[in-house]
Every structure is written in C-alpha cells, then in structure tokens.
Amino acid sequence: MMNHQIKKILSRTIIFGVFVLSCFVYAQNDIQNEQQIYLTQKTVSLDGARQAIKAAQEEAIKKGWHISVAVVDVSGQLVALEKNDFAIGVSPTVAYEKARTAALLKAPSKEFEQYINNGQPSFLATPGVTPLEGGIPIKVEGVVIGAVGVSGAHGGYDSHIATIAAQAAANQR
Incomplete structure (x- = not known):
C-alpha cells in the first residue's frame, strides 16, 4: 500500500514538474518571438x-x-x-x-x-x-x-x- 502511494506521489510530482517546465519553455518562446517582431533603437532626443x-x-x-x-x-x-x-x-x-x-x-x-x-x-x-x-x-x-x-x-x-x-x-x- 505504501509503495502504491509513493508511486502516486512521484507520478504527480513528475507530471507537475513537466507542466512547470513546459510553461517555462512556452514563456521563453513567447519572449523570443516578441523580440523578433520589433526593434528597440536609440535615437537623439x-x-x-x-x-x-x-x-x-x-x-x-x-x-x-x-x-x-x-x-x-x-x-x-x-x-x-x-x-x-x-x-x-x-x-x-x-x-x-x-x-x-x-x-x-x-x-x-x-x-x-x-x-x-x-x-x-x-x-x-x-x-x-x-x-x-x-x-x-x-x-x-x-x-x-x-x-x-x-x-x-x-x-x-x-x-x-x-x-x-x-x-x-x-x-x-
């Protein structure tokens, strides 16, 4: 029984970790895509x-x-x-x-x-x-x-x- 609960907790932890990692990767891709569609340019004031x-x-x-x-x-x-x-x-x-x-x-x-x-x-x-x-x-x-x-x-x-x-x-x- 204890083994089954540990497996369940580990599996949920892994799923949560994959979810967090995929959110991070998705956010990074958004940042990279945003940086590619516009430029920031210094100009004289x-x-x-x-x-x-x-x-x-x-x-x-x-x-x-x-x-x-x-x-x-x-x-x-x-x-x-x-x-x-x-x-x-x-x-x-x-x-x-x-x-x-x-x-x-x-x-x-x-x-x-x-x-x-x-x-x-x-x-x-x-x-x-x-x-x-x-x-x-x-x-x-x-x-x-x-x-x-x-x-x-x-x-x-x-x-x-x-x-x-x-x-x-x-x-x-």
Whole structure:
C-alpha cells in the first residue's frame, strides 16, 4: 500500500514538474518571438538636439561665422533646426541635407563628397544624400543615434562645428 502511494506521489510530482517546465519553455518562446517582431533603437532626443545646436552656435559666434544647424534622428528625420539671423537663405536646407546624409550613411557626409571628388560620380545617383562636407553622425557607445549638419562656415569649418555639436549631443545623458 505504501509503495502504491509513493508511486502516486512521484507520478504527480513528475507530471507537475513537466507542466512547470513546459510553461517555462512556452514563456521563453513567447519572449523570443516578441523580440523578433520589433526593434528597440536609440535615437537623439529633442534635449540632445538642443544641446548640439547650442554648442554649434556658440563655437560659430566665437569664430564670427553665421551658420544654420540641423539635427536629425537615426532615420534622418528632422529633430531641430536653427538658423543664425545673418546666415544665408540656403543654409538651413543644406544643413538639414548634410545631417540627413550623415545619419543615413552612418558616416560623415565628407566621405560621400570624397567619392565624388575622387572620380566616382555614379554616387550622385544615390537617393536622398548630399555630397557636401559638414554632416557628422552622433554616436553613443559606438552606435549612431542621429546626426548634425552645419552650413554657413564652409567645408572643413562646417565639419569642425558639426563635430563639436555631435559631441555635445552624445554627452547629453
């Protein structure tokens, strides 16, 4: 009789254990499937964009340059834009396009300009990019979260200011 009760208890314990284990496996599969249907992606915030613009404009004022600064998110969409009162009219659009290029290519827009300047004009056919220096990606822990574009200081100076701005945004935590 005692043997029969022990067998019964053991069999119920095993059944319960298998049930618990299968629930755990099922839950793990749900978690894995959920992780496969969406992504979590870091992107620059409005506060980060404002810090970038502030840093860029402060540097430009020190140098006597009148610039426009654009900050875009990781997908190249505009987060913030500022045009100095004395910046030329085309500079806001150019700043935005430089930032967008850097975000989409995950590299400084200067690299794209260099392809063109080094005899590869076919790169001009790439949709949605502007081959002008002055767009710099914003990176946090090695991951691009957006980009800054500067226009109005010309070429290397635009990149210099955009680099300062990108660093300011990346350090905003």
